[in-house]
Amino acid sequence: GEDVEQSLFLSVREGDSSVINCTYTDSSSTYLYWYKQEPGAGLQLLTYIFSNMDMKQDQRLTVLLNKKDKHLSLRIADTQTGDSAIYFCAESITGGGNKLTFGTGTQLKVEL
Amino acid sequence: EAEVAQSPRYKITEKSQAVAFWCDPISGHATLYWYRQILGQGPELLVQFQDESVVDDSQLPKDRFSAERLKGVDSTLKIQPAELGDSAMYLCASSLAGGGFDYEQYFGPGTRLTVT
Numbered sequence: 644g645e646d647v648e649q650s651l652f653l654s655v656r657e658g659d660s661s662v663i664n665c666t667y668t669d670s671s672s673t674y675l676y677w678y679k680q681e682p683g684a685g686l687q688l689l690t691y692i693f694s695n696m697d698m699k700q701d702q703r704l705t706v707l708l709n710k711k712d713k714h715l716s717l718r719i720a721d722t723q724t725g726d727s728a729i730y731f732c733a734e735s736i737t738g739g740g741n742k743l744t745f746g747t748g749t750q751l752k753v754e755l
Numbered sequence: 756e757a758e759v760a761q762s763p764r765y766k767i768t769e770k771s772q773a774v775a776f777w778c779d780p781i782s783g784h785a786t787l788y789w790y791r792q793i794l795g796q797g798p799e800l801l802v803q804f805q806d807e808s809v810v811d812d813s814q815l816p817k818d819r820f821s822a823e824r825l826k827g828v829d830s831t832l833k834i835q836p837a838e839l840g841d842s843a844m845y846l847c848a849s850s851l852a853g854g855g856f857d858y859e860q861y862f863g864p865g866t867r868l869t870v871t
Contacts, residue, residue, distance in 0.1 A: 647797070678862075685759075685846055685862035686798070731797050741786065741850065742811060743860065745797030 647732060647746035654752045661719040663749045665732035668713060672734040675708060676743070677717045680729045689717070689730075719751075727753045757781040759863035761847050767869045773835035776866045780829070780849030786810075787824055788860060789832050790846040798846055804830065837870045844868075 646668045655661045667675070672694050678686040692699045692706045692715075699706045705718040715732055729748045735741055760779040768774045780787050785806050790798035801820065803811040806827035815822065819838070824830040834841055844867050848860040 683864075683867070685864045686848075687862070688859060691859075733797070741860070742800050742803065743798075745799070747795075747797050 647734060647744055649730075649732060649746040649749045651747065652750050652752070654754060655722050657722060657724060657753055657755050659722055661717075661722045661726070661751055661753075663717045663719075663730050663732075663751065665715040665717075665746050666713055667715065667732070667734050667744075667746075669734060669736050669744075670710075670713070671736040674735050675706075675715050676733045676735075677704075677706065678731045678733060678745075680731065680748070682728075686731065722751075722753050724753045724755070727751055759847055759849050759861055761845075761863040761866050763866055764864060765867045765869075767871060768837050770839055770870050771836040773833065774837050774868065775831055775833045776845050776847075776868075778830045778832070778847030778863060780847070781861055784849035784851055784861075785827070786850045787830050788848040788850075789822055789830070790848065792844040792846055792865070794843070801832070834868075837868075839870050842868055842870045 649665050674691050676691040677689045679689050680686050690701050690704050692708050703720045707716045729750050731745050731748045733743045733745045735743055762777050787804045789801045791801050792798040801815045802822045804824045807824050822832045844865045846865045847863045850860045
């Protein structure tokens with residue numbers, strides 16, 4: 644079955660890098676995603692990676708995928724207070740009709 | 756910029772009452788999703804439509820929940836009767852149909868339901 648896990652909480656200082664980790668169990672994943680959710684709001688897609696890629700960089704965001712270990716990470720460089728939010732990883736699987744399975748979310752707190 | 760619209764944003768209802776949520780997807784998006792997000796958890800898919808047809812409703816509690824998308828555009832999710840455990844954020848998302856990365860899901864702001 645599908646199961647996506649994340650650590651619950653991460654605190655960093657402004658200007659430092661943040662690394663949010665995610666593990667998944669379904670080896671049939673097609674795409675893996677990172678979403679951001681601010682308080683009381685819907686989800687915003689930050690970035691995604693196709694399952695045959697190891698790394699993707701998009702401005703301050705770097706996604707690393709270790710398919711062997713089923714481990715996904717999101718690195719945010721130069722973290723700002725506006726990055727404080729809950730971050731969800733999600734996967735869609737081949738033949739799954741684009742159904743997304745989300746992790747439990749990691750709350751990122753950026754301190755001055 | 757086109758957005759997914761949802762209403763109401765907040766709803767308080769008593770248990771055993773009926774409640775309904777509305778979603779208007781981005782124009783031209785054939786696929787529509789309803790998710791439920793319980794506080795402290797990630798969203799869970801309740802139902803997925805392709806145009807007016809249900810593609811996946813395996814996680815929808817069909818004894819009390821119903822969803823429709825009659826003309827393949829906007830959609831309504833209903834709960835009758837509501838239970839305390841239904842308190843959650845209900846998120847609607849839409850995506851284009853097609854190949855490549857046309858499957859990106861765009862989320863609405865959600866409806867926060869509180870059942871008392």
